[in-house]
Amino acid sequence: MQLLEAALAGDRRALARLLSWVENGAPEGREALATLFPRTGQAHVIGITGSPGAGKSTLVGKLARELRQRVPRLAIVAVDPSSPFSGGALLGDRLRMQDLAADAGIFIRSMASRGHPGGIAYATRDVVLLLDAVGFPVILVETVGAGQAQVEVARIAHTVVLVEAPGMGDEVQALKAGLMEIADIIVVNKADRPEARQTVRALQSAYFGVTTTGHHGPRADEPLEVVAGWETPILQTAAIENQGLTELVEAITAHRQYLESSGRWELRRRLHARAEVETWLQRHLLLLVEQRVGEERFAAAVEAVLRREKDPATAAQELLAPLLKP
Amino acid sequence: MERKIRVLIAKPGLDGHDRGAKVVARALRDAGMEVIYTGLRQTPVMVAEAALQEDVDVVGLSILSGAHMALVPRILDELRQRGLGAVPVFVGGIIPADDVPALKELGVTEVFGPGTNTQTIVSFIHQTIGA
Numbered sequence: 001m002q003l004l005e006a007a008l009a010g011d012r013r014a015l016a017r018l019l020s021w022v023e024n025g026a027p028e029g030r031e032a033l034a035t036l037f038p039r040t041g042q043a044h045v046i047g048i049t050g051s052p053g054a055g056k057s058t059l060v061g062k063l064a065r066e067l068r069q070r071v072p073r074l075a076i077v078a079v080d081p082s083s084p085f086s087g088g089a090l091l092g093d094r095l096r097m098q099d100l101a102a103d104a105g106i107f108i109r110s111m112a113s114r115g116h117p118g119g120i121a122y123a124t125r126d127v128v129l130l131l132d133a134v135g136f137p138v139i140l141v142e143t144v145g146a147g148q149a150q151v152e153v154a155r156i157a158h159t160v161v162l163v164e165a166p167g168m169g170d171e172v173q174a175l176k177a178g179l180m181e182i183a184d185i186i187v188v189n190k191a192d193r194p195e196a197r198q199t200v201r202a203l204q205s206a207y208f209g210v211t212t213t214g215h216h217g218p219r220a221d222e223p224l225e226v227v228a229g230w231e232t233p234i235l236q237t238a239a240i241e242n243q244g245l246t247e248l249v250e251a252i253t254a255h256r257q258y259l260e261s262s263g264r265w266e267l268r269r270r271l272h273a274r275a276e277v278e279t280w281l282q283r284h285l286l287l288l289v290e291q292r293v294g295e296e297r298f299a300a301a302v303e304a305v306l307r308r309e310k311d312p313a314t315a316a317q318e319l320l321a322p323l324l325k326p
Numbered sequence: 327m328e329r330k331i332r333v334l335i336a337k338p339g340l341d342g343h344d345r346g347a348k349v350v351a352r353a354l355r356d357a358g359m360e361v362i363y364t365g366l367r368q369t370p371v372m373v374a375e376a377a378l379q380e381d382v383d384v385v386g387l388s389i390l391s392g393a394h395m396a397l398v399p400r401i402l403d404e405l406r407q408r409g410l411g412a413v414p415v416f417v418g419g420i421i422p423a424d425d426v427p428a429l430k431e432l433g434v435t436e437v438f439g440p441g442t443n444t445q446t447i448v449s450f451i452h453q454t455i456g457a
Contacts (some may be wrong), residue, residue, distance in 0.1 A: 013409050016381035024329050087330070088355035094376060095365040101372040108379055112360045114328060 001217050004032050007134050012107065015134055019109055021121045022130050033126060036133035041269060043132040044256055045139045047157030049119060049179065052145025052166040055189040059239040060142050063096035064106055066245045067138055067252075075107045075136040076100075077127055079120050081144045082112040089113075093142060107136070118152030119143040123275065146179060154182040155275050158268055159255045161185045161248070164203070166195035181300045182204075183232055185251045191236035192242065231256050293319050331359040331451065336383040338368045338401060339391040346418060346440075348389035353444030357453070370397065374404035377413060383455045386447075389419040394429065402433050412455045418442065 006014035021029030045075035048060050060076060068074055078093035089112035100106045109127065120143055131139050143153050153159050180186075186207075188200050233251050237244030259265040260308040290298075301315040310318075335351045337344050344366050351361045355367060362380045364372070377385050385405070389397060405411060414435040421429070428439045436450055 016379055020332075020381045053366055082360075083355060086356045086358045088358045089330075089360045090351055090355045091360060091362045092365075095363060098365070098372070099368075101369070101375055108376075110360075110362050112330070114330075175368055 001032060004035060019127055019130060022126045023111060033129060037212055039133040040129050043136055043139045045128055045141060045157045046252060047141045047153035047158065047160040048163060049143040049146045049153050050163030053130050054163045056142050056163050057093040057096035059163055059189055059237060060140055060244060061100055062239045062245050063248060064100055064140060066249050068103060068105055071137050072283060073105045073136050074138045075131040076140045077109050077111060078142040079113055080109045080122060082114050106211040113144055119150030120152050123206060128156055149178045151178055151182045158259060159184050159252055161187055163187050163189050164199060165190050166193045183257050186230045186232055186234045188236050188247060189239055192238040196236060200234060200236060207232055207234060229262060292323050332382045333359050333384050333386060334362045334377050334380060335386045336367050336368045337363045337388045338370065338373055338397045339393045340390055341391035341453060342366060343390050350386060350418060350444060350447060353448065357448040370400040370404045373401050374408055377405060377410055378408045379393045384451055385413055385415045387417045389417060394403060394421055395425060398429055398434060399432055
């Protein structure tokens, strides 16, 4: 494939087009990924997550500039939500990354979540794989403004940075399960605000003596694996003022070194691989079932549920029954 | 396979009035498009780089400063240099009627003045890229 060779040779336009194919699930995209897959597994994937307005995009922009002093190229994948009504999206993350425009070593791609609920898009994993394959050594993945349970970025990132804004709530919020648990590094952004100290204190007392962070379960329905031996640092930044960025880069570097020296890097790769095979198994299976069941029988089942003749679980089971006969 | 129309809405030049650009961005979002909104004070290089990296189907420029005859040729040139000469470009804002033929001559696909119904822009995009 000509485009593929061009992308590998550093042609940014070819890469952009390939990314669209991958994002759209086009056959050409699948083919490209299949060909390039042996080249993947090199990049350090850093997830940046946190609630809307915490300053993720601004921080990502500043962090990218700081990281670029250490790596020749860097990619950013920024996810914003799609409208549940129109399916459209307003992708505004580039707006906060203006000063990266002059740097040819940085490639930014915006993605709409396209209805996927986990904080990233369905195809974010594949987009990251492609960027990895063409040789970006560091890839920053910025999630949508994430709520407490949107933890999927942990399944593609090696290092997860959770960005909090001052005034996030008390210690109990910090103790809740979910998003707080997947953080390898916590950043209190907008630290120039007076409430920042209180937020840092609440986080520190919640994390005091805790040397575990939940991460990277092999399956969606299993508890995430607990990585022991890494103390989640709580940092303060004021991204707009360029404060605290060096410390953040150091923490990210330290986390990577920790992953490698503790053998966790390999483990995470194994878990990621497993998650990827499972994701595709589910996708293929769903497609297969859809084809075999057919629209007509599916519509009939919906009608039956609508008329309250059957409950949805039974209706679905009955659709599958003929497929399961040997 | 899920295909979405991707549109770059950019505001080159130095004026700070981005309301029009935001209204258009929102209308396109509501029409099911994925709008990459890059905000104020974009240089021609920034616009072209964003169009390239985001692989957009169409570029919309909002210019109210009167600098369109200086900015648009440079943006079109930066796009061409990146192999994006075929990407349709539309311009909105305060554009005197006399300048419209000149802009189209340069390669601008369409010009929308103040008061344009957003639905007109939606239809234009669908027609232009044939989707």
